[in-house]
Amino acid sequence: MTDMVKLDLGEIAGTAGRAQSIRRTFESSDDSSRQAADACGHADLAETVRRFASTWDDRRRGMAEALGTLAGVLSDIHDAFEQVDRDLGSSIGSR
Numbered sequence: 288m289t290d291m292v293k294l295d296l297g298e299i300a301g302t303a304g305r306a307q308s309i310r311r312t313f314e315s316s317d318d319s320s321r322q323a324a325d326a327c328g329h330a331d332l333a334e335t336v337r338r339f340a341s342t343w344d345d346r347r348r349g350m351a352e353a354l355g356t357l358a359g360v361l362s363d364i365h366d367a368f369e370q371v372d373r374d375l376g377s378s379i380g381s382r
Contacts (some may be wrong), residue, residue, distance in 0.1 A: 296365055296372075303361035310354035313347050 320340035327333040 294368055296369055299361055299365045299368075303358045303365060306354045306358035306361065310351045310358065313351035313354065316347060 320336060320343060324333040324336035324340065327336060
């Protein structure tokens, strides 16, 4: 039985937690890039920073959503394999 699947369920759960943490960071990001634009002191530079901020906000929201999905999938994988492990363990004990 050398071809067994080995999963580190703790690592899977930890990765799900880290993805959720990064998602929360993206979701709670403030308006700092727009505030930086106000502090530029040069109209063209300020406009470039504002344009970046607007584009970044859209991308940040998309990445936050994707991270939430990833975290959910990883949690589901963790839970499913944990259940399989429990079921296999109890079936061995019932023999």
